[in-house]
Amino acid sequence: MEKLLQVNNLSVSFDTYGGEVQAVRGVNFDVHKGETLAIVGESGSGKSVTTKALMRLIPQPPGRIKEGEILFEGKDLAKLSEKQMEKIRGKDISMIFQDPMTSLNPTMKIGNQIMEGLIKHQKMSRSQAKKRAVELMELVGLPDAANRVDQYPHQFSGGQRQRVVVAIALACNPKLLIADEPTTALDVTIQAQILELMKDIQKKTDSSIIFITHDLGVVANVADRVAVMYAGKIVEIGTVDEIFYNPKHPYTWGLLGSMPSLDSADEDLYAIPGTPPDLIAPPKGDAFAARNDYAMKIDFEQQPPMFKVSDTHYAATWLLHEHAPDVEPPASIQRRMQGFAQEAELNTKGDRS
Amino acid sequence: MARYITKRLIYMLLTLIIIATFSFFLMKMLPGTPLTMEDKLSETQKEIILEKYGLNDPVPIQYLKYMGGLAVGDLGISFQFDNREVTDIIMDRIGPSMQLGAQALIIGTIIGMLLGLVAAIYHNGFLDYSSTFVAVIGKSIPSFIFAGLLQYFIALKLGWFPVALWGSWQHTVLPTVALAMFPIAIAARFMRTEMLEVLGSDFIQTARAKGVNKFGVVFKHGVRNALIPLVTVMGPLAVGLMTGTLVIEKIFAVPGIGEQFVTSITTNDFPIIMGTTLFFSFFFIFIILVIDLLYGIIDPRIRLAEGEK
Numbered sequence: 001m002e003k004l005l006q007v008n009n010l011s012v013s014f015d016t017y018g019g020e021v022q023a024v025r026g027v028n029f030d031v032h033k034g035e036t037l038a039i040v041g042e043s044g045s046g047k048s049v050t051t052k053a054l055m056r057l058i059p060q061p062p063g064r065i066k067e068g069e070i071l072f073e074g075k076d077l078a079k080l081s082e083k084q085m086e087k088i089r090g091k092d093i094s095m096i097f098q099d100p101m102t103s104l105n106p107t108m109k110i111g112n113q114i115m116e117g118l119i120k121h122q123k124m125s126r127s128q129a130k131k132r133a134v135e136l137m138e139l140v141g142l143p144d145a146a147n148r149v150d151q152y153p154h155q156f157s158g159g160q161r162q163r164v165v166v167a168i169a170l171a172c173n174p175k176l177l178i179a180d181e182p183t184t185a186l187d188v189t190i191q192a193q194i195l196e197l198m199k200d201i202q203k204k205t206d207s208s209i210i211f212i213t214h215d216l217g218v219v220a221n222v223a224d225r226v227a228v229m230y231a232g233k234i235v236e237i238g239t240v241d242e243i244f245y246n247p248k249h250p251y252t253w254g255l256l257g258s259m260p261s262l263d264s265a266d267e268d269l270y271a272i273p274g275t276p277p278d279l280i281a282p283p284k285g286d287a288f289a290a291r292n293d294y295a296m297k298i299d300f301e302q303q304p305p306m307f308k309v310s311d312t313h314y315a316a317t318w319l320l321h322e323h324a325p326d327v328e329p330p331a332s333i334q335r336r337m338q339g340f341a342q343e344a345e346l347n348t349k350g351d352r353s
Numbered sequence: 354m355a356r357y358i359t360k361r362l363i364y365m366l367l368t369l370i371i372i373a374t375f376s377f378f379l380m381k382m383l384p385g386t387p388l389t390m391e392d393k394l395s396e397t398q399k400e401i402i403l404e405k406y407g408l409n410d411p412v413p414i415q416y417l418k419y420m421g422g423l424a425v426g427d428l429g430i431s432f433q434f435d436n437r438e439v440t441d442i443i444m445d446r447i448g449p450s451m452q453l454g455a456q457a458l459i460i461g462t463i464i465g466m467l468l469g470l471v472a473a474i475y476h477n478g479f480l481d482y483s484s485t486f487v488a489v490i491g492k493s494i495p496s497f498i499f500a501g502l503l504q505y506f507i508a509l510k511l512g513w514f515p516v517a518l519w520g521s522w523q524h525t526v527l528p529t530v531a532l533a534m535f536p537i538a539i540a541a542r543f544m545r546t547e548m549l550e551v552l553g554s555d556f557i558q559t560a561r562a563k564g565v566n567k568f569g570v571v572f573k574h575g576v577r578n579a580l581i582p583l584v585t586v587m588g589p590l591a592v593g594l595m596t597g598t599l600v601i602e603k604i605f606a607v608p609g610i611g612e613q614f615v616t617s618i619t620t621n622d623f624p625i626i627m628g629t630t631l632f633f634s635f636f637f638i639f640i641i642l643v644i645d646l647l648y649g650i651i652d653p654r655i656r657l658a659e660g661e662k
Contacts, residue, residue, distance in 0.1 A: 089561065094563070095559075095562040097558065105574050107652055168559065
């Protein structure tokens with residue numbers, strides 16, 4: 001598959017009074033055409049900062065891209081001028097934000113907010129852009145679009161607003177859509193609707209999606225591949241199946257274990273002990289070592305490299321080193337993994353019949 | 354909307370009646386009569402005059418008479434200027450005050466807003482500090498100091514504009530500038546704070562993610578959302594500026610209403626005190642109505658809430 005985006009050794013830091021916060025520390029990943037990459041991790045793991053850096057939306061100062069390349073169709077976005085970036089934002093790469101209640105301008109008509117990108121990037125006239133805005137609103141499933149195009153955000157519900165946000169992001173048929181926790185602020189029914197909408201649109205437009213979330217249920221639903229981030233680094237990356245059925249990093253085990261499920265009512269929900277490290281002074285070795293039940297001496301000394309599990313599956317844990325002892329994931333996680341596998345089997349059987 | 358405005362106008366009337374009542378009795382508690390300073394008149398002469406103007410009646414009777422006159426739009430006759438109607442005197446004097454106030458307000462708001470915007474855009478940069486400096490100067494140095502400096506340097510040394518008096522538009526320039534310093538400072542400060550907050554909000558990020566440039570972000574998305582607090586403070590300030598400022602009018606020898614008001618109090622010129630007070634109150638309430646209507650124009654969320662009332 002053709003690569004749309006390739007991120008090489010990206011590091012982003014924020015200069016604060018307390019010191020340099022290394023929010024993203026050398027991240028590598030790529031996104032192929034038409035695929036959905038999910039980035040998961042807990043709050044403060046650098047997911048949002050990574051994707052904002054892709055669009056160069058990190059406020060500078062205090063933030064800065066310290067090093068690394070962001071190759072989008074061969075062009076290094078990290079080196080473009082602000083003017084050049086303005087031509088890419090909204091046209092080639094666009095973004096869906098987390099909170100639909102605050103991500104629309106309260107004093108501007110919905111139509112105008114959708115039209116803005118069309119007028120700027122596709123040089124449409126106002127009337128053309130308005131016609132297209134109505135079409136887009138219909139595409140994202142907003143009824144009575146012809147009238148509602150002249151309404152203000154407060155006249156829309158939360159789910160409807162998120163549909164508007166999706167319409168804005170889709171306006172210029174972007175090649176890459178970054179969705180920064182697009183369903184976190186919505187209730188579960190609306191969540192499912194928005195996810196369906198995004199999958200549907202991806203099928204129609206063949207765009208790539210980077211999907212940031214901390215909801216693994218959503219990941220299983222939408223993603224082709226998953227990158228797990230911890231303390232500003234990607235600790236494991238692989239296809240959805242590999243991450244869910246054969247996770248290798250203890251942090252991924254923890255994440256999967258802490259995912260509530262309907263059939264695990266009798267046991268306590270697992271919580272990863274401790275707190276994430278201070279990124280002003282990140283630990284010398286593996287950043288997860290202090291919270292890791294399986295940590296070895298070397299975890300506190302040296303950062304693990306990315307070990308190859310398969311052609312598509314990599315994990316940064318010393319447990320994969322040839323001299324490391326064989327460690328099995330905890331029993332509860334194993335049960336989970338089996339559960340996922342059974343579910344998947346049922347689903348595929350269901351598809352066949 | 355029409356219903357809303359009618360309702361507001363009725364409330365305005367009630368407010369004015371209450372203000373008139375309070376001011377009337379407060380004024381009657383002032384010691385002395387309009388004739389206290391007139392040494393040349395004998396006691397009997399004073400008695401005759403007081404009797405003639407109804408000032409010997411019990412206060413409640415005077416009040417009822419006054420309110421009766423008010424109901425038909427009669428503000429009475431000034432004691433200070435023989436036989437001139439209060440309405441006449443106010444109309445005569447309000448012109449220059451209104452003009453100076455309006456000029457200072459418009460110029461002050463525009464310059465202040467621009468300073469505030471520049472400060473917000475170049476946050477923590479040189480331009481931010483410079484504009485904050487101007488705002489602090491404008492707010493902390495009293496206008497009569499500026500007035501004096503302007504008269505000395507611009508009028509006397511450079512001779513660009515007349516030092517004082519009232520006549521051509523050139524006469525209005527220096528008092529306008531002196532008056533505008535305060536609104537500049539207020540507008541700059543509020544605009545800066547609000548704009549910084551607005552620029553940090555999520556929808557600004559949405560706009561930037563669409564590819565909107567810095568200029569578009571500030572002017573198309575930012576300003577309108579930053580205006581509400583500014584309008585709130587500028588309203589009462591507008592009233593203060595346009596109803597005359599004693600100090601500036603004195604320094605530039607402008608025949609405005611500010612001076613008139615103060616003189617009327619020291620001479621116990623009851624009808625003028627009442628007339629001016631009521632005029633100022635009316636103006637103030639009116640401006641508040643205008644501000645409330647402006648809110649609706651600026652922010653559609655407020656508009657809807659009004660429609661539902």
